[in-house]
Amino acid sequence: MKRGILVPVLALLALAGCKETFLDEPVRTGYLSFADFSIEGDDAVDVSVSKARIAAPGSSILTVVNAQGETVLATTYAEARQMSGGVELPIGNYELEVRTGEVPAAAFEQPVYGAAEKFKIEAGRTTAVSPVVCTLLQVAVTVSYEDALLEMMSGDGKTDVEVVSGAPLSYFLRYDNGNVSCEERRGYFSLESGSTTMLVSFTGIVNGSNQKMTKMFTGIEPAQLRQVKFVKKVNDEGTATIDILVDGYVEDEELLSYVVAPLPATIGEDPDAPKGDGGITLTFAPDCTMYSDLSHIVVPAEAEGGMDLRLVATVPAGLQALTVRISSTNDVFMQAVSAAGGAELDLIHPSEASEIVFQVVPFPHGPSLIGQTELLFDLSAAQVPLLGFPGTHTFMMVVRDANACRKEIPVVLVVR
Numbered sequence: 001m002k003r004g005i006l007v008p009v010l011a012l013l014a015l016a017g018c019k020e021t022f023l024d025e026p027v028r029t030g031y032l033s034f035a036d037f038s039i040e041g042d043d044a045v046d047v048s049v050s051k052a053r054i055a056a057p058g059s060s061i062l063t064v065v066n067a068q069g070e071t072v073l074a075t076t077y078a079e080a081r082q083m084s085g086g087v088e089l090p091i092g093n094y095e096l097e098v099r100t101g102e103v104p105a106a107a108f109e110q111p112v113y114g115a116a117e118k119f120k121i122e123a124g125r126t127t128a129v130s131p132v133v134c135t136l137l138q139v140a141v142t143v144s145y146e147d148a149l150l151e152m153m154s155g156d157g158k159t160d161v162e163v164v165s166g167a168p169l170s171y172f173l174r175y176d177n178g179n180v181s182c183e184e185r186r187g188y189f190s191l192e193s194g195s196t197t198m199l200v201s202f203t204g205i206v207n208g209s210n211q212k213m214t215k216m217f218t219g220i221e222p223a224q225l226r227q228v229k230f231v232k233k234v235n236d237e238g239t240a241t242i243d244i245l246v247d248g249y250v251e252d253e254e255l256l257s258y259v260v261a262p263l264p265a266t267i268g269e270d271p272d273a274p275k276g277d278g279g280i281t282l283t284f285a286p287d288c289t290m291y292s293d294l295s296h297i298v299v300p301a302e303a304e305g306g307m308d309l310r311l312v313a314t315v316p317a318g319l320q321a322l323t324v325r326i327s328s329t330n331d332v333f334m335q336a337v338s339a340a341g342g343a344e345l346d347l348i349h350p351s352e353a354s355e356i357v358f359q360v361v362p363f364p365h366g367p368s369l370i371g372q373t374e375l376l377f378d379l380s381a382a383q384v385p386l387l388g389f390p391g392t393h394t395f396m397m398v399v400r401d402a403n404a405c406r407k408e409i410p411v412v413l414v415v416r
Helices: 002-023 077-081 331-339 352-360 380-386
Strands: 029-033 039-042 053-055 061-066 071-076 087-090 092-099 106-108 113-121 126-128 139-145 153-162 169-176 179-182 187-189 198-206 209-217 224-234 240-247 281-284 310-314 319-328 344-346 374-378 391-401 406-415
Touching: 029 113, 061 077, 061 087, 071 077, 071 087, 087 092, 106 169, 113 126, 139 153, 139 169, 139 179, 153 224, 169 187, 198 224, 198 240, 209 240, 209 331, 319 331, 331 352, 344 352, 352 380, 380 406
Parallel strands: 029 126, 139 224
Antiparallel strands: 029 087, 039 053, 061 071, 061 092, 092 113, 106 187, 139 187, 153 169, 153 198, 169 179, 198 209, 209 319, 224 240, 281 310, 310 374, 319 344, 319 391, 391 406
């Protein structure tokens, strides 16, 4: 009889013990509050214009990601502002990602701004998200033409700009009885693929003949405005040709804000850049008499004999950095260059993929070049490999010395 009473008593004690353990279980969640959250910025970035604070659109995309990279909340700015009670989340570290929209690979007048803020959820507490200031997630590009070049136009044309491979944006140029109209809108290009290069290609009818030119530009980053401009260029023989310039220095502090009508301020020259070129030169070797113009080196056919192309670079203060930017009118050649590591070669610290390019154009390379005041470039062996790529190939030599003086020197090889 006593044993029969003891069993239910023990069961009740066990249940009471479980209840006490449950009540003592530590709190493992907290709350995220959007009560004070805002996405603001300046409606102008021109330093000459007074700036006014504005609110971001309610359709802005908010995503909360945990430490494992998993999305735990996806909503809009408007919806988040209505969450008066906050959002319950497990304790831990998180990141709030904000975007004013989806980022297209390339599109006219579709800027997208974004930011990321880290925060921590603590047990039983409410974490308020601070206001964020977004930056432009894309690179903005405009295309224009010098008046002297427009006067040479005799038909339609277009400029293709490509940052993400396979997603170019076309800036059309229309010709109508001597009147030329150009695309003036800004293009916005994604850099989500990690690309830092921009390929610019022009095709059009100039002085009655079809012309094509392609150039690769490097150092492309988000929150930049790149102003591509085509200019008339006259070579030593008096022949008018086309060149592409990019007005490139952008003040970072003028780009650190979300703007409704984005106008990233562009300033021409870096005011802190060293003045002068440090006496840097690139000339033909004294006994190399086959050529006299670096901007027009015709590669002879095999039947015409060998090519003697030896150059001497002089860097009085000692070489610090040496790169080569490659552009060409031959698309197949540029595709081969891209497959070999890209159109910009670092000759001091070349990538393994660049060795393929060096087999075609045997540039000197390696860390041993640092500090040298005179370098010999024997490019004679480039003759046979280049004959397989008809067109004009430009190798822009970018030389920087120990005093940070810099000079760009084009070497242009023509294959007929």
